[in-house]
Amino acid sequence: MKISKNIQRSWMAGIMVFSMLVAACSKVPLVPSDKSEEFPFRDNSKVLLILVDGVVGKQIERITTPELDALKPNSIFSFEGSADSVTTDPASIAHIMTGNAVGNTEIRDSSLVPRVPRGELFPSFIKRVKEQKARPFRVVTVTPWETLNKTLFKEADIRISVAGNNNDVVRDSAINRLKTDSADLVIAHFNSANLAGLQEGFTTDAPAYRDALLKIDAYIGALVKAMRGRTKFPEEDWLVIVQSTHGGNGKKYGGFLENERNTFSLYYNARLKSNLVIAPAGVKFGVKLAGSDANAVNASLSDAAAYNVGEKDNFTIEMKMRHVQKGQTANYPAFFSKRANFAGGVVGWVFFQEGAYWQFNAGQTGKGNVQARGANINDGAWHHLTAVIYTNYSTTPFKRFVRVYTDGIFNAQSEITVLGNINSPSPLTLGATLPPNGSMIDMYVNDVRIWNDSLPADIIKQYACTNKIDATHPKYANLIGYWGCAEGEGNRFKNRFSTSPDFVIKNAYKWEPMNSIFTCGKSVPDAPYSKEVFNQIAYWLNVPVAKEWEINGRLWLAQL
Template sequence: MLGVLVACNEGFERVLPERDYTDTTSAIGKRAKVLYLIVDGARGQSVRSAGAENLQSLLDHSIYSFNSLSDTLALNGTTWAGMLTGVPKEKHGVLDNNFTSDSLDKYPVVFERIKAASPERRIAAFSTSTAFKNNLTDGADVKEAFSTDEAVKDAVIEELGMDTASVVLGQFSLVDAAGAQFGYDVSVPQYKEAILQFDEYLGEILTALRAREDYAQEDWLVVITSNRGGDFPIDPSEDDNTIFSEPAVNTFVVLYNPDYQPTLVGKPYTGNRYVGDFVRLRGQDAGAINAIVPDDRGLYDFGDTVEFTVELKVKVMPGNQGNYRYAYPSILAKRASFNPGQVGWLIFLEQDYWMINFGQTGKGNQQVRGTPISDGTWHSIAAVVLNREISGVKRRVVRTFTDGVFNNEMILPADWGNINTSAPLTMGFLPGSISQGPADVYMGDVRIWLAELPDEIISQYACDTFVDESHPYFLYLAGYWPCNDGSGGVFKDYSAAENDFQLQGSYGWENINELICPPSSSDLADLVPGNRDIPLIILSWLNISSRQEWGMDGRVWIDNY
């Protein structure tokens, strides 16, 4: 059989090529069939550690992951719908457990897709949920709801005893019930016991599968997965501030076939570690914790033609409103205040994103936006100011970047003039720069360059947490403050300029060991199996091509054997 060979962090084909039955593999002439078992509320990390012997016995011939992800709503109805339709909630419309606003007529369940292509296939679906049965089993020849997992297990085994069985689904809820009552973690005895009870049922089901009279002439794909995890407090040292640290969406997936080679899809790269002792900059007026360079000797007065680049790392904390949305507080400025007509430049927060602003006497402000950074994680931001000839006139152009990715560009007016000011370079609170409260941030790795850094250099070095002589623009460094010194009253400048920031206010040093530049949740979700992948995997296994008009969004994770 021809499939797609996958590795942990490589890209994956979305459609499995049709299998060629004219080759010389052991699969010649075999009839493709599917056993699909859904274990509600089974956290991947807990399943991995529970000692589930029957499940573990499959891994030598499986593609599997204990870091797979559910839909972020982590509701039974929503996750089930994704697992049966192959599309996200934005399409299938199941946003609760009552199926009150679904679009299942437009995005039907996989059973209907199978029946349309292969009407002769017998499909059976057994569940412990009436809502599951009533809403997500259209197209099945047999659909029944039972009150216990044991009854579902018995029904699956009975179905496997039939020669005509082709696609068999079992949905189990005991693990979820134990998690909801006692806690979703393997350290909780009742939760672990429920996982092992399912594993016992799995052993009986596998025995029945292998006992089929024509098993040797059949080609079964066994899919075992959870619809979601469950809320449980994790150790802070294990929290990487990404979706992988959210127990409610942590699932597991096992795709088993006797001819598979073992393929573990592990947790993908989630960013560099940022380690050190930092000062939290916050407050305003007399209570402000901020820092200034008392006399920079004009080094950061960039006139009207000097090209320069400002880079820094920032972690935005919830502000006075209890959320991450801000109204104009400065975080780094060479300007007396944010008041109109004040000359200079500053980087500030607006709503959930960052911006850089340029002020000029009698001309107001010009500013260009970055991107949202208010998610409680570290981000790298950069502003590049360069000269460009436009219609025969040299103009200043400002470009912004977040985590090494270009955001926006602005052209300053031709008559904007120089931006020199006697105001000190200020990190954190700036008088006149607040509306609904000052910024509350950690900052580090602040770099000021007397040069336009090219896009590729910004991208290459954005998520590094240090700079040294190996950087191709090192000789242009006019200020470099790691800000993680860990003691004393200054942020030391490690550039040749030696312009230390002087800390002000009742500051303290805090140890931080976190991630920088984490990929987005949607990007990370594409790197591991998810709920909506399963229908496309099933269709591909059954040699049914997915059509573009179906709008399915999953990926096929199938081994090459």
């Protein structure tokens, strides 16, 4: 039977489905499109899997890695991959080896043994490879973790355990086997970056961690060189996989924070073309802002004088929000404000909800309120809200206006000249103002931006569906406040600008995993998950994936 294994695609082309060899096998979603002809697998397909503990994808991206860089022209790779939500060493490596999350494997401690009998239903892919009957497979493993060789690697033909966390010996042992062994699958496991991260921090600003990453890069180069130096290499078809098991945050790992889950993935073969996979914008963590009394969960700046908009200056105020429950309507709750409260004639401004839609409202003592109506926002999706305050000096006297946009689409404009200076002594606040003016909504926030200029409509629309704002933004020099609101821990929404104030979260708040993606009407795949190593190895070695294995990853290896 023939099956496609030619390799080039653009991952953005969409999701398709690939049937593994027999009808009893499950379908594995492909990331790109498939228009190539099929050709037979050869019996000399082989895999070199290099597992590296504690390599944070975003950190290794920051440095020059000559050996990895040499592979990238023929690789699918990503610095934005994701480990399981439990990032301990046992859970992370089991996630890769079984293709299943810790909720299935129940491998949670250093024994590497499932806590419950059901966990035995999800063995290592080494066992799966060895069980197939199409051809014999020889497997070699080299690791500094002896227990790994006795558990998840136990079906390997040759298991080499290296004492004392000596990663140089891991390299040398793997090189020796690559030069002399007929193995079809070679696994080399390094933990030196992990040890350095625990010592000095999982950041390239820490010399020990940076040096460890560079040494890992050298290890990879040495193994690839040994692979290419095999006597029969011209006749063989090697897939090289480099996969970090988990990341790290500060000097720790094991939890679900973004940096702890952030991994590096690379799939190399000489016939692949370069494909850097960038994760779509989204929200990984959030705090539910809720309540309308003294116990309300809201967040205010520590400096009440910051970010006043004055009488004449231009500003743009942006945020993303999502209701906790779809269909929630409300009467006049302010959910983003610089104003003491929402009573008539109180100086300042608010974003508020009326029914299903949002509005901008500005007020001034003795001069009432002026409003500009946005669009409906209660459909349970994330929405990007924008208020542009600008002054037109082409008239005498000048006139000041506010324009509002929802998801980058213009909604309305109102003149606010009559209000004059709308500076407020109250701090910028996310969530309820107290006392509230009407029922409060329960919501999450993300991507709060304040600019000291009036952004044009095309730029607002261009950046409405992302929370990745950097120096490439055409107005980046005018960004004076930026709060991602996705830290995952602590009592602050931190300002990107260290000299500017943070939002301090009040009362009984809780960080929640969100894992939302801003699709904006498009089907966009997320970056690789570490568990998807299983799918690539099964595909490359022509091993059918049975439905009962519960392997739900995607196939990143694309067609020529």
